[in-house]
Amino acid sequence: PxxxxxxxxxxxxxxxxxxxxxxxxxxxxxxxxxxxxxxxxxxxxxxxxxxxxxxxxxxxxxxxxxxxxxxxxxxxxxLHKLGWQPVAAGLLAVKDPRDLTALRHRADYLNATDDTEAGLPDLLGRSLRTTRRPDVLKLAVTLKTLGRSGLATLVDQVCARAREFAALVDEHPGFDLHARPVISTVLFRPAGATDDTVAAVRRALLTDGRAVLGRARLDGRLWLKATLLNPATGPADLAALLHLAARQATLVEGHTPR
Structure with a gap:
């Protein structure tokens, strides 16, 4: 600030x-x-x-x-993240409706007045991406089915799983935890490993189809990134993920977590 x-x-x-x-x-x-x-x-x-x-x-x-x-x-x-929607279901919320004036811009090749009056679909104003479909109906169905409280339960679950996974990492002598999760993302890395080792561990797990981890470079080091978004994930899954990462680290460049 x-x-x-x-x-x-x-x-x-x-x-x-x-x-x-x-x-x-x-x-x-x-x-x-x-x-x-x-x-x-x-x-x-x-x-x-x-x-x-x-x-x-x-x-x-x-x-x-x-x-x-x-x-x-x-x-x-x-909302394809903490909303469990298709990837295209994003929203832009505005305080002043005048900020959406650009969506009503007229272009003859898209929404000619006579075509619109003749009944042809006018694609402008229906989606921020113009000719791509709006996915708001899927969000509406989700809210109608689960309600805010139902979605809240899912959010609370994945945030709790992230805290549990961070605790597992923090207690494991073979890993470093970057920080306690703010939402549902946990950054961790094999203790004493090089960035090349961290990258190789991630690629091996991904290539073998055993775990999908992201990567992030913070504080001058490369970290494995676990973003917890599946409410069905349980404690056993978290322990298995950490075990996979530890085992793979022992196979990469002879690194053995402490």
Missing amino acids: AALEEALSRLPGPLLVAATAGTTDAGLIDPLPEIAARCAAHGARLHIDAAYGGGLLFSDRHRTRLAGLDTADTVTLD
Whole structure:
């Protein structure tokens, strides 16, 4: 926030600040209230990328982590993560409907007035991606079926699994834990391993079809990334995943976790 204050004081307007609620690498959430206060003080617009973390809104237990989200001018949500939707089911929420004026832009090759009046489909305004289908119906069906409380249960489950997995990593002498998870992402790596070893462990597990782990480079080191999004994952699955990673680490470049 202090660095943002300095930048807003120095730069000429108009300004747009983009904050993040759930980073891709570690699931980190920016200090949204402090950012919003500085945007308000300097007349800057605030956009919040809540693609990953936006699903916490379903949960009474976790939604407080998104305090300040309601101050944004625009918010993006990617509900194929903590919403269990198809990959295309993203949302852009706006505070001022005038921000969607661009979606009503007319182009003769897309929505000629006489074609629209003749009954041909007018694709503009139905999806942010124009000619691609809108998937909001799938989200509506999910909300109708599960409700907010049903989705909250799923969110709470995957966040709990992430905390459990982080605890397993932290207790294992052969692994380093980057930090306690903020949402449902856990970063870990074999203790004492090189980045090349970490990368090789991930590729081997992926190629063999035994585990799908992501990767993230933080604090100058490469980390294995486990993003827990399956509510059916249980303690036995978590233990098995850590065992697989430990065993694979012993096979790569002769590295043996301590």
